[in-house]
Amino acid sequence: MRYISEFRDRALAEKLAKGIAQEADAARDYHFMEFCGGHTHAIFRYGVQDLMPGNVHFVHGPGCPVCVLPVRRLDDAVELAEKHDVILCTYGDMMRVPGTGQRSLIRAKADGADIRMVYSTLDALKVARENPDRQVVFFAIGFETTTPPTAVAIRMAKAEGLTNFTVFCNHVLTPAAIAHILDSPDFAPGGPARIDGFLGPSHVSAVIGSQPYEAAAQKYQKPVVIAGFEPLDVMQSVLMLIRQANAGRAEVENQYTRVVTREGNRKAQALVAEVLELRDSFEWRGLGAVPHSALQISDDFAAFDAEKRFTVSQKQSREVKSCECPAVLRGVKKPTDCKLFGTVCTPDNPMGACMVSSEGACAAYWSYGRQRQPETAA
Amino acid sequence: MSTVDMTHGGGGRAMADLIRDVFHKHLGNPILDRGDDGGRVTVPGQRLVMSTDGHVIAPLFFPGGDIGSLSVHGTINDLAMMGAKPLYLTAAFILEEGFPLADLERVVWSMANAARDADVQVISGDTKVVERGKGDGVFITTTGIGVVADGVDLSAHNVRPGHSVLVSGTMGDHGVAVLSKRENLSFETEIVSDSAPLHGLVSDMLAAVPDITTLRDPTRGGLAATLNEIATTAGVGITLDEAQIPVAPDVAAACELLGLDPLNTANEGKLIAICPREDAQTLLDTMLEHPLGRNAAIIGETIADPAHLVQMKTAFGGTRIVDWLAGEQLPRIC
Secondary structure, three states: OOOOHHHHOHHHHHHHHHHHHHHOOOOOOEEEEEEEHHHHHHHHHOOHHHHOOOOEEEEEEEEOHHHHOOHHHHHHHHHHHHHOOOEEEEOHHHOOOOOHHHOOHHHHHHOOOOEEEOOOHHHHHHHHHHOOOOOEEEEEEEOOOOHHHHHHHHHHHHHHOOOOEEEEEEEEOHHHHHHHHHHOHHHOOOOOOOOOEEEEOOHHHHHHOOHHHHHHHHHHOOOEEEOOOOHHHHHHHHHHHHHHHHHOOOOEEEOOOOOOOOOOOHHHHHHHHHHEEEOOEEEEOOOEEEEOOEEEEOHHHHHHEHHHHOOOOOOOOOOOOOOOHHHHHOOOOOHHHOOOEOOOEEOOEOOOHHHOOOOOHHHHHHHHHHHHHHHHHO | OOEOOHHHHOOOHHHHHHHHHHHHHHHOOHHHHOOOOOOOOOOOOOEEEEEEEEEOOOOOEEOOEEHHHHHHHHHHHHHHOOOOEEEEEEEEEEEEOOOEHHHHHHHHHHHHHHHHHHOOEEEEEEEEEEOOOOOOOEEEEEEEEEEEOOOOOOOHHHOOOOEEEEEOOOOOHHHHHHHHHHOOOOOOOOOOOOOOOOHHHHHHHHHHOOOOOEEEOOOOOHHHHHHHHHHHHHOOEEEEEHHHOOOOHHHHHHHHHHOOOHHHOOOOOOOEEEEEHHHHHHHHHHHHHOHHHOOOEEEEEEEOOOOOOEEEEOOOOOEEEOOOOOOOOOOOOO
16 A cells, blocks of 8 residues: 555664664653544554653543543433434444443434434535434534534535535534643642643644644643554654753654645635634533633524434433543553553443543453553552 | 235235245155154164254345354354254244335355255244334244264363364454344445355364364354353363454454444354374364365463463563453443
8 A cells, every 4th residue: 555554664663663762761651642532542552652651651631532522411412312203313432332221322213313423524415415304413523624614514504505415513623622731730840740842633634734733842841743543653752852852952843744734724724714603611621611722603504503403301411420531531540550440441331532542542442452461459 | 915914824815825935835845745743764874963043133135145054054153063963953933023024034044055065954943923023024044953973072062271262264254244234234245254164174174173172153242252152161261363363454444444343243154273293283283274174273272270361472572361252242432
């Protein structure tokens, strides 16, 4: 595979590993948070940790779209499908995430709710066109990467005059989450956890550019390196972070230059700005309420907002007690610190979202790395 | 009359016509043609293997095969993995009301071709019709019977640490072919299912290396699931070398795009063989000479491991676990 195999080359990996081992200061530790689940996945799938010296640690961040969605919003989606007789269209990752009482979309589907897995927002539009007598709701989740396709669908629906299509909007924003994590007492000097720098998001940054991270890098004095999702990208970015940390620099650097620019994709940004607007605050699983961290459908497109068309009931949403997803998502605990990990909670019987998604830290630990348990737990 | 209706399963003349005009026409042989309630055969005093397999697939027709050929290959391969020479099949059809008869005939015709190519006969059959909405076009269950030579004892229970693990070819072709057709994903080159009967290959392999300990076909769940089954049954661990696992470039690219893993993706014409390490090269050479084994490779070995894990040295230079899949493979978002 051209343009992919090159970034998984073993000889280059060994060369980079040597460079990292040479430049990492043996007298200290390095704790780098990979924000995105895509990075977590790559680190485990390719065994990148095996090529790192013992004093370079990955702290897994909250960048797993299905993981950070609070249970309440998932329960609302299940209710839309079950009680309001809509066709609910969703990305596949979301299907198995457990809501309150372990109720997931896949179980609701088995019990008769009309829930359909789609690959793109355009598929959801197609479902709406083909079922004019049914209400079709697209369950929109994800970071800035998946936001433009949602905006496109809403704009197309308006242009076509579709009256049976709405979007349940749960799009969240990366830079706000990074700032929120660094503001938390967990990562304050002397706090229980440490971050020496960030592997910045790949595809998110393709849309928003590298510029939005500059404020946080400067304010909190943490280096950020925008890193691609391939294993060599991750290793090269680690080397760049080590160099910044050693030199006491805290800049936003871009390793993923083949995709990301400082400005990002202006066209996509304009599209999103036309259709969606900032929420004052949004609840994240693990992080709690984060100000200005999510998007909602703007008034001009209110007719396509599922939250306006349907009234969902007030409910007591509950996560499984003793599930450590929230602390794992904040990077404060490792999956192996959770009592449920590998005992009650496995990918076949997930208690929390982090065990479901292939981008979730718990699923990555379990599926790819549980042979390492003793050393990772240490 | 161009679609299946409830009378085709009613036991009356319409059903008799369907059996004659579609099933006997294509699958006919002296045993089936007698029209008795069962097919009577004589099998010389040998050990028998029986296996049964239900086939449901959407879409019914996919590049490289259809539910008809698949229902023949699937059961033949289960017999072949026991080291048996398949002889006879029976077939039960569940038809959905409204299913086009032309499609049914195409499926039965394809079954007949697959059976002929594999030198097996379909000697008994059954047809039922369910109301519209209660089926998915056609479901086919086939049962096969085959004979296995004395001394052949293929079972995961025989696997010990220190054995070599081989595969007969590229992984994931069938799953990607079916998925890309189902989801209407078109790629520059059409990815074709590997659906094929493996008993000929197995026969050559057993002739060259009678000490093969186990054979398995990595169908649903792919290589990863099947190796985990073997590891659990045999009570061993398995280590793989990712660089040695054959994956066709177009399948790798499609999986990359869809967020799938070829190791979790189904095959219908591939096998996994485990044999003592000293026999591995002979076995590999034998497989490479057969058309269905021309991409065969030694991909790993069994080890003593109380956790019974399947681990892999990644082509990148690290290690990871190769796990069962939880539920179905679902495409990733990001």
